[in-house]
Amino acid sequence: MSDPENFRRETRAWLEANCPPEMRRPMTSEEDTFWGGRNTKFSSEPQRVWFERMRDKGWTVPHWPKEYGGGGLDAEETKIVRQEMAAIGARQPLVSFGISMLGPALLKYGTEAQKKEHLPKIAAGLIRWCQGYSEPNAGSDLASLQTRAESDGDDFIINGQKIWTSYANYADWIFCLVRTDPAAKKHDGISFILFDMASKGVSTKPILLISGRSPFCETFFDNVRVPKVNVVGTINRGWDVAKYLLQHERAMISGMGERGVGRPLGQLAADSVGTDDQGRLEDPMLRGQIATFEIDEAALACAAERAVDLAKAGQAHPAFSSAMKYYGTELNKRRYEILMSAGGIDALEWESERSKAGARPRAWLRTKANSIEGGTSEVMLGIVAKRILDLPGA
C-alpha cells in the first residue's frame, strides 16, 4: 500500500470535505439508519448526500474489490478509514445484511457470476437482503432445520417456514438454508440458496415483540421455485457457508457492545439523576456501575481492534468471533440496564412524545434479543469451550 500516514491524511481531508455535519451526530432513532433496497427512501437530504458520496468512492464496502463496487482497500487502509470515520463520529452510510453477512460468504464461496450479479447491488444499496436461518424447531440446534428444497429439473421447489427473519417484510432477497438431502446426516444435507422475496409463494408475517415493535418476521415458503444456479457453494455442503457467514454475523453483533449511543453514559446519567458538589453522580452505586461498564466497553473495543490485527497477522482463531459475540451482546444488555436505571421514572414512559414514543424502554427490551440472535450466549460459550479450549465432549 501507499504510505499509511499519507493515506490517513488524505482520508481525513476527504471525510472532512464530504461528510455532512448532520451525519456526524449520534443516531437517535431507527430512521437514522439507511438500509437500502428497492423500496427504500432517505429520511433526510444529508443522509442521501452522504450515502451517494460514499457509494461513489466504494466506501460503503471499503475492503471489497473495486470490480464488485468496493473501495479495493487493504486491511490497513480499511482500518484507517474506520478510525477516521470514528474520529469525527461519522455514521455508517449504509447498513445491511448484504454487507455484513452475505457479502463475505459470496466473496469466499460464490461463483464469479454470483459475485458479479449480487455484490455490486449490495455495495450500491440497491438490494436489501434478509437471512433465512432459524425455524420454529431449529433455533440453537440450527442444523436440524426442516425447510425442504426438492429437485425439479434445473430448479428447486422450496416448502417450509423460517422464523426470526429480521426485516423480512422489507427485504428484496433472502439467503436461506434449506434441506436438499433429507436422508443425509443433519449437517450434510443442507444447501445455501438465494432467491427473490417477490417470488411466487413467499409470504411474511411480522412478529410483535416485547418492545412493541416487529423487527422479526415469520417467513413462509409455499412451492417457491428457485433455479439451482442460485445455490452458493456445493449442493448439500451449505453448512460450511452457513458457519462461515455466522462468524461474520457474530462479529457484527458483537460490535453493538462497542458503540457508544450518543452522549457518554456518565453524562446521560448526570443529566437525569444529578451530581454532588464535586461533580460526581448523585447515585454512587450507579456511578460505580457506569465506570465498570465503561472500563469493559473500552477493553472490548481494544479486543475488537486486536482481533482485526491478529487476523491480518494470520494469528486469529476462527472461532474468536463467538467469544466477541458473547461478550459484546452481554455488554450491550448491561448498557441498557444502566440506561434504564439512569433514566429512572422518565424511562418508563411508553408512548408520550416527551419519551419519543418510549424509545429508551423499547430499545432496552430489544437488546434482550442480542444474546439470543445469531447464536445464544450459551451456544457461544460452548463453541469457545470446544473449538478454542478443546475441552472434552463439548
Add this chain to the structure above:
Amino acid sequence: MVRDGAPDSARALPGERLLTMRVSTEIHQPERFQSNEHRNPSMALVLNEEQSMLRDSARGLIGDKAPVSHLRQLRDSKDATGFSRELWKAFAEMGFSGLLVPENFGGSGLGCVEAGVVMEEIGRTLMPSPFLSTAVLAASALSRGGSAAQKSEHLPNIADGSLLAALAIDEGTKHRPLQTKMQAVRSGNGFRLNGAKALVVDGHTAGLLIVAARTAGAAGERDGLTLFLVDPKSKGVEAERTAMVDSHNAARITFDNVDVDADGVLGEIDQGYQLLEGVLNIGRGAVASEMVGLSEEVFGRTVNYLKERKQFGKLIGEFQALQHRAAHLYVEIEITRAAVLKALQTLDGDFENAGAAVAVAKARAGSTATLAVQEGVQMHGGMGMTDQFDIGFFMKRARVCQELFGDSNFHADLLARMKSY
C-alpha cells in the same frame, strides 16, 4: 489455546542464546531490541517481531531459572533477600534491568510494551525480582524527572544491575497518592523528612529510595508534592521488611528527621505529582501485564486439570457448568490482554494522554486476575486448597497485584473523574 507450545521445548533455548551473546561480546544492550521513540499511534495491537523475540528470551530465562518452585524455595527457607541476586545479575546481563534506561546511560532505551512483555513472563512463574521496583519504577522516575547529574549517577548503575531502588508512596491502608501526608520541611540547604511509608516494594534491599512527601499544601491537593532521592542509610531511616501474603518483597519505612540536601530533590519542588502520576502509570501498566501473565498461567493450568481429573466416570471438563465458566474466563482474559497492550502502547506513543487507557487496563487486569485465581482454586477442588499445589501462590500474588498502585475500584473511580461524572 492460550498456552502455546510445550513449556519445556519452547522456552529454554532463545534466552540462553541471547544470554551467551551478551556475555561473550560485552555489548551493553542486545542489538536486536531497538529503541522505538517514534512509535506509530495507529500501530497494530499485537507484539511485533522484536517484542516476540524478547518475550521468548524472557520466557526462556524465567521459565528455566525461576519456575514457581523458585518462589516456594525462597519462602520455605525464609531467605533474607527474598529474591535471587544471581538471577538479577542474569537479568542485567540480558539487558532487562536497563530496559527502560536510555541508551546514553547504558540501557536499551526500550518502551513500556517491552517492560510489559517481561512483566508478563514474571507473572507466569511469580518470580520475585527487583524488576518492577528498580527497572520499571525507579528507572522511569529518574529518566523522566532526574537532573543530568542524577541520571548519570544512578541510571548506569540500574542498567548494570548494581543499584536496587524502590519507590515509597503509600501511607494509609489504600493506594491514595494524592493523600500523601509525609512532611518535608525546608531545613538548612535542603529538607527534613518525617513520616512513614508502607508497601514499599523491595524496600528492604534498596540502595536508593524515591520518596513522595509534602513540601506544601494539604493531603488531597495536587500541588505541594515533591519527590526526593533518599539514601536508606541516612540517619533516621528505618526499614522493616514485611513478610507478605504472596512471599514477595516489601517493607514499611519510617523517616524520623531525615535530612536530604537540595540535590536530593527529584524533579520540581511542589510539582512532583505530575512526575509521580506518570511513573505510577508506567508501574500500573507493568503490574497489569504481570496480572495478564498470571491469569493466563492459572487458566492454562486449570483447563489442563479439567482435561485430566475424572469424577462420576467422566472428565470434569465434560460438564457444561465448568465448560461455560472456563469459556467465560477465557474471554475475559483475551479482552484484558488487548486492553493492557493498548495501555502500554499508549504510554509509549502518547504518554500524556495515557491515563484513561491505563486505568482501564489496571482495573480490568485486577478483576480478571481475581476471577482467574478464584476459578482456578475452585476448579482444582480440594487440591487447590493445599499448600503443596502451586495454584494458591497465584491467588496470593493476584491479591497483592490488585492492591499495588490502585485496585479496580480505585481505577474505576479515577476513570469516572476523568470523564466528569
